[in-house]
Amino acid sequence: MRNLKIIEVKSELGAGTRGASMGIDAIKIAALDFGSRYFKQYKSVEVPHENHLLLESAGNQHAKRISGVLTMLERVSEEVSRTIKSEEFPIVLAGDHSTAAGTIAGIKIAHPKLKLGVIWIDAHADLHTPYTTPSGNVHGMPIAISLAEDNIESKVNKPDQETINYWYQLKNVGGISPKVTPKDIVFINVRDTEKQEDYLMKKFGIKNFTTTEIRRKGVEKVAIEALSLIDHCDIIYVSFDVDCMDASISKGTGTPVPNGITEKEAGNLVARLMQSNKVCCFEMVEINPTLDKENLMAENAFEILLRATNQLIND
Ligand SMILES: [Mn+2]
Known part of the structure; x- marks a missing residue:
């Protein structure tokens, strides 16, 4: 049984569509509507956000609001590392x-010597x-x-010097860089990429489990294979x-994409992954209730969160 701690990050500086910072509250509303005491049951902490910057010009056209994003990554890394160091999940x-x-920076700060998948x-x-970009x-x-x-x-843009300086700082949050190598990454359900990303995925041979492969093998097998691909790692972040879920399930996310997995498949997948004792952190993102109908995405997300949580506390 693990000691869970919820870290709330109501930030949306990195998104192009407004509203994702409200996703956490939408999940809380879903929990209340389901009659769940989830958010009373587990300890939680909120990382202060910088969403006031949304009122300013985005600046840096090839990395919008990058200075605010840097501040958020530093705060999140500190909170995540503090949480892990106090033996909480x-x-x-x-x-x-x-x-x-x-989050990845925070895990590495807490476990600098461990290999992270x-x-x-x-x-x-x-x-x-x-x-x-x-x-x-x-x-x-x-x-x-x-x-x-x-x-x-694959360069197509010419970022200015200020952007390049901030980008350097983003890569070096926590003083460890790189934090992972391509062999330590597994993609599941990635299906909307640009050719610059395809170039890296091919160059590095990053495994991606497509929807077709997930349907053919089933989520259980995909979860087992994904875990075994990074078996050389000491700890794993999920x-x-x-938006991995199909665009038809809900509109409640900034960049919905067709041909994704169902909410049921997502729940089964996450629950199976959480069975691995190596998993040291779980993150859920990009719920945007302002784009949604009747809070459906947050309700789906909460059910998936519950599946993950139940697996973690029943270990
Ligand atoms: Mn994403």
Whole structure:
């Protein structure tokens, strides 16, 4: 049985569509509507956000609001490392996915000598950099940040010096860089990528379990295979972007993509992954209730969160 601690990060600086910072409260509303005492049962802490910056110009067109994102990654990394050091299991509920780079930094700060594996369940590879991003939204960059990868070979943008300086700082949060190597990453359900990301995935041979492969093998087998691909790692972080789920299930996320998994498959997948004793942190992101109908995405997300939690506390 593990001591869980919920880390709330109501930030959306890295997203291109407004509203993801409200995702955590939407999950809490879903819990209340289900009559659950979840948010009373577990200890929680809120990381202060910088969403006032949304009122300012985004600046840095190839990495929007990058200075605010840096502040958030530093705060998240401190909270995650503090949580792990006090032998608690962090469940990070965050607005946009850029946070994950801070979570990974926090895990590495707490366990600098351990090899960290990452299971990334997402419609997107989040492998962009200021040199390759078409949107400038940093939520498309957390894997590249953690790999300390610039992808200069695929360069299409010319970021200014200020952006380059902040980008360097993002890659070095926690003073450890890179934090993971490509061999330590497994993608599940990634299906909406740009060619610059495809280039890296191919160059590094990063495994991605496609929807077709998930349907053919079933989630149980996919979970086992994903875990065994990073069996050489000492600890594992599981990152769950709700846009892994099919766009038809709910509109409540900033960048919905068709041909994803169902909420049931997602719940089974996450529950199976949590059976591994190596899993040291779980994160759920990108719930956007302002795009949703009747809070459906948050309700689905809460059920998946419950599946993960029940597995963790029953160990
Ligand atoms: Mn993502």
